[in-house]
Amino acid sequence: AQSVTQLGSHVSVSEGALVLLRCNYSSSVPPYLFWYVQYPNQGLQLLLKYTSAATLVKGINGFEAEFKKSETSFHLTKPSAHMSDAAEYFCAVSEGDSGGYQKVTFGTGTKLQVIP
């Protein structure tokens, strides 16, 4: 069974500082991995996804994540935090099949606070 663990339910960083949000996954097959962002009272927006191509994945808004199979990790980073990055971030894993079925399992989320 697939699962996702996000370390730290709340992370605070200063504006301009490095953002690091941690995600570890468990999967019985090569996984597809995602990071989504959710702003208050809104749905989820895809930041980036890993589908077994390059291990370093670049996403929108300056975010990127590195797939490390040996560590079963997919941490999200951004070199310099902006106030607009304050939101909740969800890591997710999917074990898709050839029929296109995707059951996506989400982590419990990390709320990012950016301090001016």
Added chain:
Amino acid sequence: DAGVTQSPTHLIKTRGQQVTLRCSPKSGHDTVSWYQQALGQGPQFIFQYYEEEERQRGNFPDRFSGHQFPNYSSELNVNALLLGDSALYLCASSLASVSTDTQYFGPGTRLTVL
């Protein structure tokens, strides 16, 4: 190009009532998945519909049922509402022929059960 739309935005019901939530997928998508997001939690998979049939189901009771129409839109029905059913219900759409396809999420329906 319209994204995923959901209606209504907010809904208030009382215990024991029934509710229907609606979702229209992103243009070109044929698969709809439903998720429940309780306050402070990540989304939990309820079920997925493709070709008007339920393909997979998460760990939710039979009180939760759904339907997909020929135009790929979908409904989520919840019977005999409980206080614990209060949550944000998210719909996501994707294309079945692309196994790595991204699920695009709608803004959600906020259900409050009193």
